[in-house]
Amino acid sequence: MRSAVSAPDYRNLTFAYARSPDQDAPRPARHPVVVVGGGPVGLTAAIDLARQGIPVLLLDEDDRLSTGSRAICFAKRTLEIFDRLGCGQRMVDKGVTWNLGKVFFRDEPVYSFNLQPDAGHQRPAFINLQQYVVEGYLLERAAEFANLEIRWKNRVTGVCQDDDGVTLEIATPEGDYRLRCDWLIAADGARSAIRGHIGQKSSGQTFRDRFLIADVRMTADLPTERWFWFDPPFHRGQSVLLHRQPDDIWRIDFQLGWDADPEIERDPERVIARVQALLGPDAAFELDWVSVYTFSCLRMDRFRHGRVLFAGDSAHGVSPFGARGANGGIQDADNLAWKLALVLRGLAPETLLDSYDGERIAAADENILNSTRSTDFITPKNEASLAFRDATLELARDCGFARRLVNSGRLSTPSTYRGSPLSSADTGPFSGAMEPGAPAADAPVRTAGRDAWLLRETGSGFTGLYFSPDAPPAETLRALRAAAGGALPLAILVLTPAGAQVPALDGMTVLEDAAGLAADRYDARPGTFYLLRPDQHVCARWRQFHGEAVQAALARATGQG
Amino acid sequence: MLTTELNIADPDGFYEALIGLHRDLTAEQSRLVNAKLVLLLANHVGDRTVLDEAMALARRGLVPSGEDRAMHAVA
Numbered sequence: 001m002r003s004a005v006s007a008p009d010y011r012n013l014t015f016a017y018a019r020s021p022d023q024d025a026p027r028p029a030r031h032p033v034v035v036v037g038g039g040p041v042g043l044t045a046a047i048d049l050a051r052q053g054i055p056v057l058l059l060d061e062d063d064r065l066s067t068g069s070r071a072i073c074f075a076k077r078t079l080e081i082f083d084r085l086g087c088g089q090r091m092v093d094k095g096v097t098w099n100l101g102k103v104f105f106r107d108e109p110v111y112s113f114n115l116q117p118d119a120g121h122q123r124p125a126f127i128n129l130q131q132y133v134v135e136g137y138l139l140e141r142a143a144e145f146a147n148l149e150i151r152w153k154n155r156v157t158g159v160c161q162d163d164d165g166v167t168l169e170i171a172t173p174e175g176d177y178r179l180r181c182d183w184l185i186a187a188d189g190a191r192s193a194i195r196g197h198i199g200q201k202s203s204g205q206t207f208r209d210r211f212l213i214a215d216v217r218m219t220a221d222l223p224t225e226r227w228f229w230f231d232p233p234f235h236r237g238q239s240v241l242l243h244r245q246p247d248d249i250w251r252i253d254f255q256l257g258w259d260a261d262p263e264i265e266r267d268p269e270r271v272i273a274r275v276q277a278l279l280g281p282d283a284a285f286e287l288d289w290v291s292v293y294t295f296s297c298l299r300m301d302r303f304r305h306g307r308v309l310f311a312g313d314s315a316h317g318v319s320p321f322g323a324r325g326a327n328g329g330i331q332d333a334d335n336l337a338w339k340l341a342l343v344l345r346g347l348a349p350e351t352l353l354d355s356y357d358g359e360r361i362a363a364a365d366e367n368i369l370n371s372t373r374s375t376d377f378i379t380p381k382n383e384a385s386l387a388f389r390d391a392t393l394e395l396a397r398d399c400g401f402a403r404r405l406v407n408s409g410r411l412s413t414p415s416t417y418r419g420s421p422l423s424s425a426d427t428g429p430f431s432g433a434m435e436p437g438a439p440a441a442d443a444p445v446r447t448a449g450r451d452a453w454l455l456r457e458t459g460s461g462f463t464g465l466y467f468s469p470d471a472p473p474a475e476t477l478r479a480l481r482a483a484a485g486g487a488l489p490l491a492i493l494v495l496t497p498a499g500a501q502v503p504a505l506d507g508m509t510v511l512e513d514a515a516g517l518a519a520d521r522y523d524a525r526p527g528t529f530y531l532l533r534p535d536q537h538v539c540a541r542w543r544q545f546h547g548e549a550v551q552a553a554l555a556r557a558t559g560q561g
Numbered sequence: 562m563l564t565t566e567l568n569i570a571d572p573d574g575f576y577e578a579l580i581g582l583h584r585d586l587t588a589e590q591s592r593l594v595n596a597k598l599v600l601l602l603a604n605h606v607g608d609r610t611v612l613d614e615a616m617a618l619a620r621r622g623l624v625p626s627g628e629d630r631a632m633h634a635v636a
Binding site for chain 1: 589592596597600627630631632636
């Protein structure tokens with residue numbers, strides 16, 4: 001049992017360097033996959049590969065978790081991915097759940113938004129949780145896999161690839177050694193050393209503005225909402241963002257302007273004065289962490305370079321407005337792991353990895369577009385954009401259209417992989433959001449007499465959702481079982497209306513659509529069949545089940561179509 | 562399609578009202594009023610094709626001689 005008292009202080013944990021037999025091997029030892037970087041993205045990729053039976057070696061140049069709370073907002077889709085990895089519930093239990101955002105202009109509220117207006121999803125729109133706690137939980141999950149090894153204080157100093165693999169030069173406290181691997185995942189952050197080693201770069205634009213993060217510890221009677229101020233009386237001419245974290249920590253983000261001196265702004269006295277201006281002179285609080293930062297929107301031209309695959313901040317950078325950095329990176333890992341596992345197991349050609357490049361570059365562009373638009377609103381680049389910003393905020397009080405233009409961050413939602421080569425085109429009419437490429441929607445279900453969630457029943461491999469008004473006829477059952485027994489494992493879920501009383505079916509899971517929301521969200525009719533990828537994105541759907549069509553769609557989804 | 566032929570009943574009266582809108586305002590106040598006016602009218606028009614045509618026409622012939630506060634970055 002875990003208790004609050006015995007919970008480790010993830011900020012101050014250090015992990016011992018240990019000598020590996022690889023360092024004494026006469027020839028470089030060979031590993032199927034090496035992941036570089038023990039942040040949320042690297043850990044997600046490593047765990048996802050390990051749970052699919054792939055031996056993984058993770059190298060980290062440091063011996064600690066994230067120094068500050070950094071990426072505190074973890075989105076619904078990220079939590080669903082953590083659920084697949086087996087550590088989502090812990091994150092949600094510890095995190096602060098929020099769905100509501102409020103925007104203020106000067107001292108008046110002008111706009112509020114609910115990121116999850118409809119019920120029937122297991123996970124909230126967002127939780128706030130310190131990055132070092134997320135990393136700590138992921139690390140503890142990683143430790144449960146015998147086929148996942150982590151080496152601390154192992155810094156990659158050279159990368160060289162040929163047709164057969166990648167050779168890594170590694171520096172440790174006890175000298176250098178070399179390794180070979182089939183595939184290298186570079187999750188080594190915005191200043192990726194691997195990117196430099198292979199002569200690549202990430203380019204885009206830097207915004208001329210500076211921001212101050214002040215994490216303060218205090219007991220405050222404020223609602224658990226995201227509050228954003230434009231030009232508030234306590235910080236004139238700039239913006240301020242307030243977020244609640246667990247353990248009575250509050251994140252306050254002050255816009256400082258380009259001319260601010262980062263050294264001076266880090267001075268605790270100065271930070272305390274800024275916080276006091278917001279909270280009032282009598283507020284009791286202490287500083288927990290302070291950081292001054294600038295940001296850029298960048299991306300690499302390609303995320304796959306032969307046997308080297310870039311994921312997270314090494315591949316793309318976004319402004320912080322919208323929480324699209326860590327969330328986007330974790331979705332990179334989500335997209336990559338199943339593809340790489342199939343390639344390594346000989347069940348898919350290497351070219352399947354090109355779809356990682358295509359799908360995640362489109363997603364990165366979507367994240368960069370949204371975060372750039374937010375930044376253009378928050379950090380006006382010239383006098384005209386400042387005038388439009390203030391005009392929008394002033395009109396927002398009385399005019400509905402202007403409220404929709406107010407942009408304090410469009411918060412992270414997963415991309416639909418529209419036009420993906422892994423998707424099969426619809427052959428019948430469908431409406432709603434569950435088009436091929438879309439992230440599968442959740443819904444409350446009942447199975448074997450207990451309440452459950454649709455998404456939690458998926459995601460360990462390819463999954464078929466068969467919507468059936470009652471027990472499927474014997475012929476359909478035979479066809480479903482035949483589909484499930486192909487070269488690629490396919491789990492079959494039979495979704496029935498609530499109260500349909502379908503008996504257990506051998507080799508399949510029967511789910512009652514408890515609130516009818518699955519049928520609604522998937523625009524399902526009796527006989528509708530959806531094929532979901534291991535990362536829970538839709539790749540094909542039909543109004544009627546056809547075994548051959550499903551096999552063709554599976555082939556296509558694994559790069560063999 | 563954007564209408565570029567006269568579409569206002571009393572053009573001189575409208576022009577007078579437009580100038581009057583800015584009476585005794587500072588340059589900054591005027592910029593704010595103009596921005597609000599653009600936003601209100603743009604939302605009223607709604608048609609994105611028309612708005613794009615109007616924006617292109619408004620900028621036509623200008624040689625940019627200012628500079629936005631952003632920099633090209635490479636990491």
